Amino acid sequence: MMGSTGSKLRAFTAAIAATLVAANAAWAASPAQGGSAVFDNLIFVVIGGVLMALLASVAGGVVIAVLANSVSRFFRRNLPTDEEMAELRAELREVDQRRPRQIRIEITPSAEPFVFSAIGFVACFIIFSLALSAVPQPVRGEAMPHGEEAKPAESAALPKEGDFGKITDGLPKGDPENGAKLFNTAGCVGCHSQKKGERLVGPSFYNLWNIAETRVPGMSAREYLYQSIVDPNAYIVEGYQAGLMQQNYAAILSPQQMADILAWIEARHKDEP
Numbered sequence: 001m002m003g004s005t006g007s008k009l010r011a012f013t014a015a016i017a018a019t020l021v022a023a024n025a026a027w028a029a030s031p032a033q034g035g036s037a038v039f040d041n042l043i044f045v046v047i048g049g050v051l052m053a054l055l056a057s058v059a060g061g062v063v064i065a066v067l068a069n070s071v072s073r074f075f076r077r078n079l080p081t082d083e084e085m086a087e088l089r090a091e092l093r094e095v096d097q098r099r100p101r102q103i104r105i106e107i108t109p110s111a112e113p114f115v116f117s118a119i120g121f122v123a124c125f126i127i128f129s130l131a132l133s134a135v136p137q138p139v140r141g142e143a144m145p146h147g148e149e150a151k152p153a154e155s156a157a158l159p160k161e162g163d164f165g166k167i168t169d170g171l172p173k174g175d176p177e178n179g180a181k182l183f184n185t186a187g188c189v190g191c192h193s194q195k196k197g198e199r200l201v202g203p204s205f206y207n208l209w210n211i212a213e214t215r216v217p218g219m220s221a222r223e224y225l226y227q228s229i230v231d232p233n234a235y236i237v238e239g240y241q242a243g244l245m246q247q248n249y250a251a252i253l254s255p256q257q258m259a260d261i262l263a264w265i266e267a268r269h270k271d272e273p
């Protein structure tokens with residue numbers, strides 16, 4: 001057992017705190033967050049976290065505290081008595097004197113709350129992750145149609161000629177900050193410079209939004225950029241070869257990520273002098 005009411009209270013508080021952190025972490029890492037735009041929905045993280053923590057700490061916290069007590073009692077049964085411990089300590093002290101550099105770690109009753117909260121954290125994290133992944137997640141700002149899942153079918157659509165307007169209009173609201181991250185993580189940075197006139201494997205993104213507007217008559221900047229990413233060979237920039245740009249972005253980028261990249265290009269590379 002935990003010895004005193006004080007340490008019981010500590011263990012319980014630690015369990016609640018761990019539950020709160022676990023709920024938040026699980027929520028933040030859930031598919032709804034795409035694993036990346038964690039802080040985009042800070043309000044949701046806070047409100048959701050607090051609500052979940054309230055619910056979970058009442059239910060989960062009590063369960064965990066009770067379980068932890070039983071576990072503790074079980075292991076305590078097999079622990080040495082106080083006298084045996086005193087002997088062991090004396091022996092250890094002797095060993096320590098002979099080997100002064102050796103580091104000894106003891107798990108004392110006061111460490112229990114931390115052990116329990118670690119167990120609680122892992123348990124809650126798993127439970128919340130499972131619960132969250134079972135629920136169809138709404139994408140920011142718009143509800144996901146019932147039954148539709150975030151599978152390859154959800155990756156950026158590869159449209160037929162003329163469909164781009166419909167597709168780009170249907171994209172979710174883009175987040176330029178995440179777009180900036182994707183520029184690095186999706187590999188664009190390896191082939192595209194952002195400096196004026198700097199040619200890497202592909203053309204520079206300098207003033208790209210304005211350039212995109214003029215590339216293909218009848219295509220808006222959004223439409224052209226979307227096409228250039230999901231179907232690079234549809235239009236080859238003069239002076240470059242077909243087939244050089246990575247060809248599988250339609251399969252690996254989600255509509256949200258496409259929207260983020262487009263939003264970033266518009267925010268960062270429009271009307272550059």
Ligand code: HEC
Nearest residue numbers: 186187188191201202203228232235236237240244245246
């Ligand atoms: C392996 C190199 C490579 C990678 C990686 C790459 N590109 Fe490209 N990209 C090219 C080349 C080469 C061209 C020019 C030929 C063409 O038009 O397909 C190009 C053209 C483009 C264009 C048209 C530019 C213009 O001036 O009209 C856009 C937009 C573009 N890429 C966006 C991206 C984005 C966004 C990413 C990352 C998600 C990316 N590219 C990743 C090589 C690459």
